[in-house]
Each structure stands twice: as structure tokens, then as C-alpha cells.
Amino acid sequence: MSKGAEEIAKAAKSAFEASQLVSSQERSDVLLAVKAELSRQKELILEANKKDMEAAQAQVAAGSLSASLVKRLDLSSGDKWDSMLQGVVDVSKLPDPLGRVTYSIALDDGLELYRVTCPIGVLLIIFEARPEVVINIASLAIKSGNAAILKGGKESLHSTTALANCVRTALSQSRLPDDYIQVVQTREEISQLLEQDKYIDLVIPRGSNALVSHIQHSTRIPVMGHADGLCTVFLDESADPTKATRVVVDSKINYPAACNSAEILVIHSSVLDTVWPKVAEALVSAKVELRCDERTLAAIPSSVSHSGLVKSASPSDFATEFLSLIMAVKAVDTFEEAVAFINAHSSHHTDSIVTESTPNASSFCRSVDSAGTFVNASTRFADGLRYGFGTEVGISTGRTHARGPVGLEGLTIYKYMLKSGGEGGHIVGEFGTGSGKKSYKHEAIVGRLPF
Structure with a gap:
């Protein structure tokens, strides 16, 4: 029974x-x-x-x-x-x-x-x-x-x-x-x-x-x-083409069914005609279906657009955890617009920026409200084993x-342990502000738990 x-x-x-x-x-x-x-x-x-x-x-x-x-x-x-x-x-x-x-x-x-x-x-x-x-x-x-x-x-x-x-x-x-x-x-x-x-x-x-x-x-x-892993990679205006290609492709294809694979690619408009075509070609070569907004679609070379793997994006594509070889692509005009878009569409799991700008890297890591914010690195690094935890229960997107x-x-959590070594023990009644009352010392102790 x-x-x-x-x-x-x-x-x-x-x-x-x-x-x-x-x-x-x-x-x-x-x-x-x-x-x-x-x-x-x-x-x-x-x-x-x-x-x-x-x-x-x-x-x-x-x-x-x-x-x-x-x-x-x-x-x-x-x-x-x-x-x-x-x-x-x-x-x-x-x-x-x-x-x-x-x-x-x-x-x-x-x-x-x-x-x-x-x-x-x-x-x-x-x-x-x-x-x-x-x-x-x-x-x-x-x-x-x-x-x-x-x-x-x-x-x-x-x-x-x-x-x-x-x-x-x-x-x-x-x-x-x-x-x-x-x-x-x-x-x-x-x-x-x-x-x-x-x-x-x-x-x-x-x-x-x-x-x-x-x-x-x-x-x-x-x-x-x-919960879900709606992870994003952002290519800013200083993105290196080689880094961009390597990071985006790995983030998407290394294990598409994982919660830390990238589902959204955000691209600064200044690199639509330079970095984006190279990244698009690499993604399509890896059999990734691209669901592009109007501007990223227009910037794709004809050799790539005729692959049968490029489509127009719908609004729902930017809120979907595909868990497969599909990626939604969005163009933005400013760094601030990118951050706002990511914070609005991310599941607050892991998001990455590809940049050569130290100020942008710093701002991204601080302003993107996710459990993991990466610079020039694949979102697939978000994993307990890779972090040195041995393994993990999962990836929390909450704020506990x-x-x-x-x-x-x-x-683990914690508990407070209080130990008196006084001859008669300690009582709260001995402490206070009146005559004959003791004040708390509140002095730091160096060393390990003594019991």
C-alpha cells in the first residue's frame, strides 16, 4: 500500500x-x-x-x-x-x-x-x-x-x-x-x-x-x-564581428532545448549593415530559423534571405521560449532602448552583451535586471556545473x-546561536540605560564557533 x-x-x-x-x-x-x-x-x-x-x-x-x-x-x-x-x-x-x-x-x-x-x-x-x-x-x-x-x-x-x-x-x-x-x-x-x-x-x-x-x-x-529562459544577446554599436558570431551562434545552437540558450537577438542599428549580415549567415548555416523585425529583415543578404530560414517576426516571437533552432531578432537605435527592450521581454534569467565598450559593458551588467548579465560570453555559461557549484537544483529567476x-x-539558510560563558548565565534584565544597568558591547569576534 x-x-x-x-x-x-x-x-x-x-x-x-x-x-x-x-x-x-x-x-x-x-x-x-x-x-x-x-x-x-x-x-x-x-x-x-x-x-x-x-x-x-x-x-x-x-x-x-x-x-x-x-x-x-x-x-x-x-x-x-x-x-x-x-x-x-x-x-x-x-x-x-x-x-x-x-x-x-x-x-x-x-x-x-x-x-x-x-x-x-x-x-x-x-x-x-x-x-x-x-x-x-x-x-x-x-x-x-x-x-x-x-x-x-x-x-x-x-x-x-x-x-x-x-x-x-x-x-x-x-x-x-x-x-x-x-x-x-x-x-x-x-x-x-x-x-x-x-x-x-x-x-x-x-x-x-x-x-x-x-x-x-x-x-x-x-x-x-x-521558470522559462527567455535569454537575449545584444550586439551594441562597438560589437566585434568575430566575437558577435561566436557568442550568438553558441548561445543558440550549443543546446537549444536548454533554458540558458538565447531566444532573442537585439542589434544596434549602426551594425545592421556590418556585423549583422555575418551573424545572420552563420546562424542560417547552423540551420537556425530567424524571425526578424522589419529592419533586421531588410539588412539580411539575399543569399541568406533565400535560404527558407528567414521570416518576418510577430510580436509573440519576442515572448516565446522556442527551445529549438529558432531565434527572434530585433533592431534598436540606442543602448537605452536595448536595455528597456530586454527588461520588458526577458524572463530575467541570463542576458549577454557583445561590446568593445567598457562603459557599455558596465552599464549593461548593472541595468539589465536578470540573474545573469554577461559580457562577450555565451548565455550557455549560466549553469551550476560551469560556475563550480558541482551541479544545481535549477536557475532561479526570483528574488529570494x-x-x-x-x-x-x-x-542553506542560517540560525543565530547565542552562548553565555558567565558564571550565572546572562539575562536581559541586567541591560538597559538606568543606574546599574550594563550596555551591550557589540564587539566583533574573530574565530570559529566555540562549540
């Missing part, structure tokens, strides 16, 4: 509470055990993934699933499998994010206050398509001291089950409870889990804006949103304590 939502949530909270004295080394050892189990079960996992892929491809043929979702589903594509395993190892080697003193002060002789990093608690993570997210999040949760309940998309059912079994096997060999990482499968379970604010501390939806919005309106639990790729640090 399967567990009910309240039982699942309660088990996660109990597992979290029981895990707090498990050492950092033990947590890292669990991650290495996860990696070993994944390697041992590789054939079974890829066979399960093949079942999901076949079912997904049938849905694509029937018109009920997008091809980009199928690409995200495939564990065998490129170096995805090896990257998943390397991510586990990388997380295991990262410094312990817990117990770090971020503020320390003496309130009085022998009365010391410390702000110390600690886990958030029980995480409910809901994601679409990518089965490797099970391992990414389980690794981060284990290392950061958080229990987690995971829900993948129905299209990855076989894959996520096989991966979750590896995690559970590794947990069974440690002091961490078996229910420290749990996987649920149905939408009904999620609806009920969203009501468990007594036991679940944070919900992290990773998927479309529709998914994030639905979750935010369906729960009293705090939500850290991981975590923004951009959310790794270990994003899964």
Missing part, C-alpha cells in the same frame, strides 16, 4: 530531523556510494530511459509532446551520463556549506552571538522531463543537509524510478534514513503535498512559467521559482535568498 501525502511529508520531516548530526564526511561518502550504484546499474537505467524515450517519441508523432522535451529526456545524448556522474563527485568534494559562521559579535563579556549556516529543512522539488535532475537534486540535498521529495514529469517515469532506486540503495548503506530522499509519481500526490506546510519548508518548481505560476497559487509553502544557478549555498 502506497503512502499518503501527509505520511510522505511527515516521513521526510522525521528523516531531516534524524539526520542533523550526520557528519559532512558521511554525507560525502553517501554521494560516492550513489555514484558507484549508478555506474553498477547503468544498463538498467538506460534501458528504463529507452522506454521513456520510445513513449515520448510516439507522443511527438501524435502531436501531443514537443520534440524539445524528448531531447531533455535522453540520458544517452552527448556527455549527459558522464556529466551526471561527475556532478555527484564534484558535489561530494565541495566544502561543507553547513556550520559556517557568517556573523559573530560579543554582546557582553562572555556573551557571544553567532550567525551559522544550516539546512532549510524539507524540500519539495517538481521538475519536467530531465530525469538526471533526480540525481542532481539528491546530491545537493544530501550534501546540504536537506531532506527532499522529488516529482518528475510523467514522461520520465521509468528513468526517475530507476535513478531513485540507486539513491535509495546508497542511503540504506549509511546513517541517513531511507526516506531522506523520496520520489512521488502522480499529480494527485503533488496537490496533496502542497497542503503539507506543517512538514515541507520550501517548494522548488523547475519548468515552464505555467508550472511555476500554478504551484505559487496552490500552496502556502514558500516557493523558489525556476537564492538567484541564478542554485547550488549548495542556495539550499
